[in-house]
Amino acid sequence: xxxxxxxxxxxRARTFCILFSDRHLHRSQHHLEPAxxxxxxxxxxxxxxxxxxxxxxxxxxxIVARISRQEMLDRHVAQLMRCRRCPRxxxxxxxxxxxxxxxxxxxxxPGPREPVLQRPFAHTAGKTLFRWFEEFCRMNEAAVRSKIxxxxxxxxxxxxxxxxxxxxxxxDEIHNCxxxxxxxxxxxxxxxxxxxxxxxxxxxxxxAKLEKVIGRKFRVExxxxxxxxxxxxxxxxxxxxxKIAPGKELLGRALKxxxxxxxxxxxxxxxx
Numbered sequence: 001x002x003x004x005x006x007x008x009x010x011x012r013a014r015t016f017c018i019l020f021s022d023r024h025l026h027r028s029q030h031h032l033e034p035a036x037x038x039x040x041x042x043x044x045x046x047x048x049x050x051x052x053x054x055x056x057x058x059x060x061x062x063i064v065a066r067i068s069r070q071e072m073l074d075r076h077v078a079q080l081m082r083c084r085r086c087p088r089x090x091x092x093x094x095x096x097x098x099x100x101x102x103x104x105x106x107x108x109x110p111g112p113r114e115p116v117l118q119r120p121f122a123h124t125a126g127k128t129l130f131r132w133f134e135e136f137c138r139m140n141e142a143a144v145r146s147k148i149x150x151x152x153x154x155x156x157x158x159x160x161x162x163x164x165x166x167x168x169x170x171x172d173e174i175h176n177c178x179x180x181x182x183x184x185x186x187x188x189x190x191x192x193x194x195x196x197x198x199x200x201x202x203x204x205x206x207x208a209k210l211e212k213v214i215g216r217k218f219r220v221e222x223x224x225x226x227x228x229x230x231x232x233x234x235x236x237x238x239x240x241x242x243k244i245a246p247g248k249e250l251l252g253r254a255l256k257x258x259x260x261x262x263x264x265x266x267x268x269x270x271x272x
């Protein structure tokens with residue numbers, strides 16, 4: 001920044017014209033570009049707090065913070081995709097991409113289809129989950145995937161058990177993957193975390209029975225950060241819990257809480 005070069009007063013409002021250097025873009029050419037920044041009129045309802053929040057310095061800090069988070073998240077996801085900590089897992093990690101967001105959806109573990117399609121919630125359960133979001137939050141699958149960060153208790157497909165159903169990850173596998181989630185919380189500092197299914201829910205709160213937690217909002221601290229948690233039942237067709245009483249009513253209550261949460265409202269309203 002070269003400094004303030006112009007200042008004018010009109011109706012007690014002030015406009016500053018500030019010069020920014022683009023030296024970081026062009027090594028051989030160094031010139032200055034003017035940028036006008038309008039500040040609210042002094043007096044009346046204007047406050048120093050509001051002006052400070054909207055000041056060029058605050059705006060610049062917000063931009064830098066977001067860029068830094070994106071860079072950190074990009075590196076994090078790249079490292080995650082190289083993880084091979086658990087020898088019993090049957091696939092490489094599955095990621096929804098480095099989406100910088102203040103909302104996180106936490107699944108349990110990928111099924112057999114997700115590693116092939118290379119995205120979380122890619123099959124039957126995903127169709128149900130995205131239908132819930134479209135009905136209650138007015139966000140289709142593309143919007144949810146582009147605006148919400150997807151994580152999971154375990155990022156690799158655990159394989160099948162002897163009965164032919166998906167194997168539940170064992171404690172050491174859950175422990176191995178926990179550091180990835182902690183790092184994501186540290187980077188993203190979410191306002192809202194949505195754990196889907198009992199295994200995901202128990203990473204944040206006690207869940208002896210789904211009836212005790214579905215349809216409620218909790219305040220939780222993990223990885224040095226506090227955030228809201230609104231649990232959802234797993235949308236798998238293998239469980240009828242969310243289709244019959246009391247699960248059906250509690251699911252609707254939970255989805256309404258999610259839809260009304262300020263972080264989700266902002267994403268539903270955003271066209272980006």
